[in-house]
Amino acid sequence: MSDVTRLSAAELAEQLGRGDVTSVEVTQAHLDRIAAVDPAIHAFLHVSSDEALATAADVDARRAAGEPLHALAGVPIAVKDVVVTKDIPTTAGSKILDGWIPPYDATLVTRLRQAGLPILGKTNMDEFAMGSSTEHSAYGPTRNPWDETRIPGGSGGGSAAAVAAFEAPLAIGTDTGGSIRQPAAVTGSVGVKPTYGGVSRYGLIAMASSLDQAGPVTRSVLDSALLHELIGGHDPRDSTSIPESLPELVAAARGGDVAGMRLGVVSQLSGDGYEPGVKARFDDALALLADAGAEIVEVSCPSFDYALDAYYLIMPSEASSNLARFDGMRFGARTLPDEGPVTAERVMAATRGAGFGPEVKRRIMLGTYALSAGYYDAYYGSAQKVRTLIQRDFAAAFDKVDVLVSPTSPTTAFELGAKLDDPMAMYLNDVATIPANLAGVPGISLPSGLSSDGLPAGFQILGPAKADDRLYRVGSVLERLLEQQWGGPLLAQAPTLEVA
Amino acid sequence: MTDLVDYDEAIAEFDPVLGIEVHVELGTATKMFDGAPNSFAAEPNSQVTPVSLGLPGALPAVNRRAVEYAIKIGLALNCEIAEYCRFARKNYFYPDNPKNFQTSQYDEPIAYEGHLDVELDDGEVFRVKIERAHMEEDAGKNTHVGGSGRIQGADHSLVDYNRAGVPLVEIVTHPIEGAGSRAPEVARAYVRTLRDIFRTLGVSEARMEQGNVRADVNLSLRADPGAPLGTRTETKNVNSFRSIERAVRYEVSRQAGVLRAGGAVTQETRHFHEDTASTSSGRPKSDADDYRYFPEPDLVPVAPSREWVEELRAALPEPASDRRKRLQAEWGYSDLEMRDVVNADLLEPIEQTVAAGCAPAAARKWWSGELARTAKAKDVEVTELGVGPAHIAELAGLVDAGKLNDALARQVLEGVIAGEGAPSEVMAGRGLEMVSDDGALTAAVDKAMADQPDVVAKIQGGKVQAVGALIGPIMKEMRGKADASKIRELILERAGQ
Numbered sequence: 001m002s003d004v005t006r007l008s009a010a011e012l013a014e015q016l017g018r019g020d021v022t023s024v025e026v027t028q029a030h031l032d033r034i035a036a037v038d039p040a041i042h043a044f045l046h047v048s049s050d051e052a053l054a055t056a057a058d059v060d061a062r063r064a065a066g067e068p069l070h071a072l073a074g075v076p077i078a079v080k081d082v083v084v085t086k087d088i089p090t091t092a093g094s095k096i097l098d099g100w101i102p103p104y105d106a107t108l109v110t111r112l113r114q115a116g117l118p119i120l121g122k123t124n125m126d127e128f129a130m131g132s133s134t135e136h137s138a139y140g141p142t143r144n145p146w147d148e149t150r151i152p153g154g155s156g157g158g159s160a161a162a163v164a165a166f167e168a169p170l171a172i173g174t175d176t177g178g179s180i181r182q183p184a185a186v187t188g189s190v191g192v193k194p195t196y197g198g199v200s201r202y203g204l205i206a207m208a209s210s211l212d213q214a215g216p217v218t219r220s221v222l223d224s225a226l227l228h229e230l231i232g233g234h235d236p237r238d239s240t241s242i243p244e245s246l247p248e249l250v251a252a253a254r255g256g257d258v259a260g261m262r263l264g265v266v267s268q269l270s271g272d273g274y275e276p277g278v279k280a281r282f283d284d285a286l287a288l289l290a291d292a293g294a295e296i297v298e299v300s301c302p303s304f305d306y307a308l309d310a311y312y313l314i315m316p317s318e319a320s321s322n323l324a325r326f327d328g329m330r331f332g333a334r335t336l337p338d339e340g341p342v343t344a345e346r347v348m349a350a351t352r353g354a355g356f357g358p359e360v361k362r363r364i365m366l367g368t369y370a371l372s373a374g375y376y377d378a379y380y381g382s383a384q385k386v387r388t389l390i391q392r393d394f395a396a397a398f399d400k401v402d403v404l405v406s407p408t409s410p411t412t413a414f415e416l417g418a419k420l421d422d423p424m425a426m427y428l429n430d431v432a433t434i435p436a437n438l439a440g441v442p443g444i445s446l447p448s449g450l451s452s453d454g455l456p457a458g459f460q461i462l463g464p465a466k467a468d469d470r471l472y473r474v475g476s477v478l479e480r481l482l483e484q485q486w487g488g489p490l491l492a493q494a495p496t497l498e499v500a
Numbered sequence: 501m502t503d504l505v506d507y508d509e510a511i512a513e514f515d516p517v518l519g520i521e522v523h524v525e526l527g528t529a530t531k532m533f534d535g536a537p538n539s540f541a542a543e544p545n546s547q548v549t550p551v552s553l554g555l556p557g558a559l560p561a562v563n564r565r566a567v568e569y570a571i572k573i574g575l576a577l578n579c580e581i582a583e584y585c586r587f588a589r590k591n592y593f594y595p596d597n598p599k600n601f602q603t604s605q606y607d608e609p610i611a612y613e614g615h616l617d618v619e620l621d622d623g624e625v626f627r628v629k630i631e632r633a634h635m636e637e638d639a640g641k642n643t644h645v646g647g648s649g650r651i652q653g654a655d656h657s658l659v660d661y662n663r664a665g666v667p668l669v670e671i672v673t674h675p676i677e678g679a680g681s682r683a684p685e686v687a688r689a690y691v692r693t694l695r696d697i698f699r700t701l702g703v704s705e706a707r708m709e710q711g712n713v714r715a716d717v718n719l720s721l722r723a724d725p726g727a728p729l730g731t732r733t734e735t736k737n738v739n740s741f742r743s744i745e746r747a748v749r750y751e752v753s754r755q756a757g758v759l760r761a762g763g764a765v766t767q768e769t770r771h772f773h774e775d776t777a778s779t780s781s782g783r784p785k786s787d788a789d790d791y792r793y794f795p796e797p798d799l800v801p802v803a804p805s806r807e808w809v810e811e812l813r814a815a816l817p818e819p820a821s822d823r824r825k826r827l828q829a830e831w832g833y834s835d836l837e838m839r840d841v842v843n844a845d846l847l848e849p850i851e852q853t854v855a856a857g858c859a860p861a862a863a864r865k866w867w868s869g870e871l872a873r874t875a876k877a878k879d880v881e882v883t884e885l886g887v888g889p890a891h892i893a894e895l896a897g898l899v900d901a902g903k904l905n906d907a908l909a910r911q912v913l914e915g916v917i918a919g920e921g922a923p924s925e926v927m928a929g930r931g932l933e934m935v936s937d938d939g940a941l942t943a944a945v946d947k948a949m950a951d952q953p954d955v956v957a958k959i960q961g962g963k964v965q966a967v968g969a970l971i972g973p974i975m976k977e978m979r980g981k982a983d984a985s986k987i988r989e990l991i992l993e994r995a996g997q
Contacts, residue, residue: 084557097556104550106557201798203557209797239561239799318797321589324600325554329659332556344595344657371591371792380794 005033005166008489009075009223012169016063016074023056023063023074027118030076034120034167036499042142043152043162044121045081046089052076052118059116070115072226077112078168080159081122082129083214084203085109088119092205093127093137093155096355097332106203107238108172108214108231115230120168123158127357128323129179129207131155132429135420136359143416144187146455146494150413153183159217160187164491170227171217176207177311178409178433180215181445185408185458188447188490190475191217192224193433195465196440197242199228200235208318209240211311211437219491221446221475225253228468242466252469256476259293263474264401268304269432274410277451282407285448285459288481289474297401301393306386307435312427313370313383314438320367323360327351362423391439398464403474406432408445408458436462444471446479447490456490503757507749508681510756515725516683518676518748519718519732520628522694523668525638525711526569527704532637532667533560533603533799540710544660552665554598559798562587566667567610567802568812569703570635573669574611575813576697577630584803585610587635587796595657596640598664606793609634610802616697618689619821620682621839628690629674640664669703675729683719684748688741691715695741696820699848708739715744719751721759730755731765735779738772746777754779827851831860844868846882852889862896863889870913885917895923907980908932934981944977945970945990959995967991 004012004026015021031049038044059074079085082092084102086109091097105113112119126136134142134157142157144150145165152161159171160183173180175193184191192215199214206212216227229249235241265286270279290296328334328351329344335354337346356364370379397404409429419426436443441462448459459478463470483489505513531538534551550558574581588606614630641663646655671694679686695713698706706713720732733755735747750772755765769782818826827847828838831854841847846867853863867882871892875882895912898904904912904927915926927933935941948970949956958966967988974987 084555090556092556100556102550102555102557104555104558202559205556206559206798237561238559240797317794321591321601321792321794324591324593325556325598327593327595327600329595330553330555330598345593348593368792371794373790373792376792376794 004029005169006492007169008220009072009169009218010220010226012075013071013073013226019063023059023076023116023118024053026074027052027056027076027120030120030168033165037145037165037497038167040143040148040497041145041161041165041167042140043123043158043165043167044078045091045093045124045137045139045158047121048088048119051088052120055113055116055118059118062116070230072170072230073116074118075169076118076120077227078120078123078159078162078171079109079112080156080171080173081125082174082205082207083109083172084205085119085122088122090122090205091139092129093125093139094326094355094357094360095138095333096326096328096351100332104203107200107235109203111231112172117170123156123162123171125158126155127360128205128319129155129174129176129212130319130359130363132178132182132426133414133416133419134158134183135416136357138357141416144413144455145497146188147413149415150455151186151416153186153409153413155179156183156191156217160184160189160191163187163189163217163219164494165497169219170223172214172227172231173217174204174212174214175433175437176211176213176315177437178430180217181433181443181458181460182409182430184217184445185447185460186413186456188456188494189217189219190221190224190444190446190479191215192228192444192468192471193436193442194228194232195242195442195468196437197238197240198246198442198466198468199232200238200241202235202237206318206322208315209322210318211315213437219489221444221472221479222250222253224444225249225472244466247467247469249469249472253472253476256473256480258289258474258477260295261293261403261474262295262297262401263289264297264299264397264404266304266397266404266406267298267300268302269406273428273431274407275412275451277453278407278409278411278457281448281451281457282459285478285482286405289478292477292481294474299397299401299404301390301397301404301435303386303389303393304435307390307438308427308431310383310386310390311430311434311438312366313379314387316363316367317370317380317383318367320364320371323356323364326355328355359423387438390435394435394439394441394462394464402463403470404462406460406462407448408432408460412451412453412455412457432460439465441465442468442471444475446475447482449482449486449490450493503761504750504753505756505760507753510721510752511681514721514723514752514756514759515677515727516679516748516752517720517722517729517732518673518679518683518687520673520676520687520690521716521718522671522691523714523716524573524671524694524698524704524706525713526566526667526669527702528563528565528569528667530563531665532563532566532635533665534558536665538666539662542662544658544662547662548664552598553661554600554664560603560796562799562802563667566635567804569667569701570610570633570669571804571809571812572701572703572816573671573698574614574633575809575816576701576819577611577614577616577633577671579611579614579630579633581804581809582608582610582612582802583806584608584801586801587799588793589796590791590793592791594639595659596642596661596664598640598661602636602639603796603799604636605634610804616690616693617821618686618693620685620689626679626682626686626689628676628686631672631674633669633671636668636670638663638666638668677725683752684745687717687748688745691744692741693820700817700820700823708741711739714739717744717747717751719748719755720765721752721755730759731767733765733768733770733779735770735772736782740774743772743774747772747779750778823847831864833860833864837864840868844872844882846872849883849889849892853892856890856893858889858893858896862899863892866892866895866913870910874917886919887913887916891916891923898923898927902983903927903933905934905983908934932981934983935978941978941982941987942990944974944982945987945994947977948974949991949994956995959991964992
């Protein structure tokens, strides 16, 4: 029984459908696994065992009664703690939300519940999704299942580690500048940032509204497609949600084929700063795709050189405003001033002083400055212009090629603490993922193999907006070819964790 | 404290320039950005959703009806309607502001560059130029408990978020120049005309006393109409027509005093005090308030199609001033009568009463007479008495048919207000119908004439006005249920006159 945790979600779904296992058994197995390995990994901030088992029992009963169920019904899932869950604590990795139990569900959570996916718990993350290592969590870092001295990526390190450590077959992440794709890359999992507006943001605690996007973190390309189809689609509560229906994602993942496709290698995303081992795995993967009939084309996107700069103005600007509501007035923690009068303003200040961590404060200050009178045009305004240029670069590139490809992250997982005191070095880790967020286009990261240090590297595929199916079409082919080489999923090669 | 300058003297010396910002709460079923009900006077914090509470993760979605109302207002103010506009965030911290930013429109309003012709008391028309009308959301409401009820010295404060997210349209004028001594009247008439428009359009109940319509009045003085604009003050939240006029008058006198003494007017917000008709200093308002506006990334732009705008334009109701002129002509009211009706907000019920078959004169008599008096005594709106246009039309019909006289009709109306039913039901229930049986009436007349032969002698002697002395006792005998003119006729007939 214990090996149900090693299966992909699609395999689990099949076994559940055939009645080989029950959802209660599957859910319990994952809860047991969490109990065994999470003390070392710390992927979870909250484990919702009772709720998960109740959902599992309900699905089993409905299945036994012959009710038609969603393909993923009964497959448990972990949800990043930035996603609001009714009656399940939600903190966004921050002390300022310590003890907050939301009175409502995010739209994507409603869809998970309706489809009967037991929610195992809430995963660790950098505070308010600010960071690339999960070290900025107010509740302590998550560790990489491949090497516990290393970071699992961020901000969604908890979701990626939960999937890679076999604590959950599926997880939800959010990606503002790479927070799904980079953790997926450094943990050997698959992560997808859908087209902006493709998955409702209603109930996602916002960092930067115009960049945030929720998406799947899984162990296979097909699993991501299954989850993406479930959580995606129009939501009237999110004004920026795309009104048209999603393209056929699962079909694309099952029927992948790259013959005749043109893959553009972005020259700006494969040069200096990329570790040789990461670059080598990327080139090997490209060769496989070329052998499978894809045409490899070099593409230049010159404005990408300014993406990081634009991102680090737009993101904190929006964050400074989005985080203003955390003031100790309506929800979450409230801190009274140590001394002196207790006025609304002083309570807000004391609450924010005590409740926000240093990275959050840094970005609020940056954003407040960038939006302030006299600086708006120079900073926020200029950054928006760069954003438009990046969008044009993508548009021009997609006139020539079907998808763009690059390594997901310049490096494999770095050591815990290595970049904690150097924000700029931390920010540079997102150089390859950020352009997609600025342009709203979809991206996937899947494992390209192990780099020279024995740690996973990621392969990123970017498509035009609303053409998320192309990610799955190309990704599934590459995954199949690589797994033929490896003799199975890359995660099967992950070290067996010491069981507590 | 500067000395006030007499208003006429101040106006002789300085030229006033007005600027008026009017906020109107739209009467939509739900709030600006979420599905919470938009309703007044509910239990505190009962009309809220995660969106109106600004909970983490909550997102706004624009209320299409609110956009429609904003466009209607823009069209009624002769504005251009934007083909594409956006919301922006106005960032500031305050406990009644759930997200600590207000979602508003900043540099891209839905409507801009219009004008409104305002009719003054003597019929003169003054054109006010409109700079913009934009959409935004209201904030919640703070109540300070303990101390004087103001925030200073309060023990604690309570916040009610029912109003948070209620849709508002803010209408901003260009500087209103050339009003001269009539500036206070122009200010009042402008806000009044706007209020009428909101009601005619059906976009708001527009009740000043409930804060549905709030006006901020900017005023500055300058040496003469050619001079550059002076420093202005902004008197906030003036909420009656009379107060608007008085606030302007006061500021003209006050600022003239400051300037005459060689001082400089401070740019600041000011509060208006009803009891003393004066203003006092609020907070200094420099142009340096930094709201860090930026386009609201949670909302897609608003792009009303031209077809929709033209549909709304075609369906605009008749402008209030045109409607007033038309109705006055139809009803044959004098200017004074019409002004009284308009001032008492009775145009609507009278129109409906006339439509229900009542003569315009009778409709006016009942609404602005008996009903207005009763409403005033009970301290409610005349429309809240439970008497509808159909009731008044029926009542007037009963009078016309000779079934009720005025005194009886007033008693019937009392019954209607008391909830005893429609006029005919009250008449039957209270037994108020006039006696039409000539026998009973003749008997009462005969009795009265027999009782007072001296009066009869006077009448027969030619003093016809003495009839009055007999009518009283006969009416009493008939318990009021007789037609006085018929009694008079009978007496004269029997007295041989």
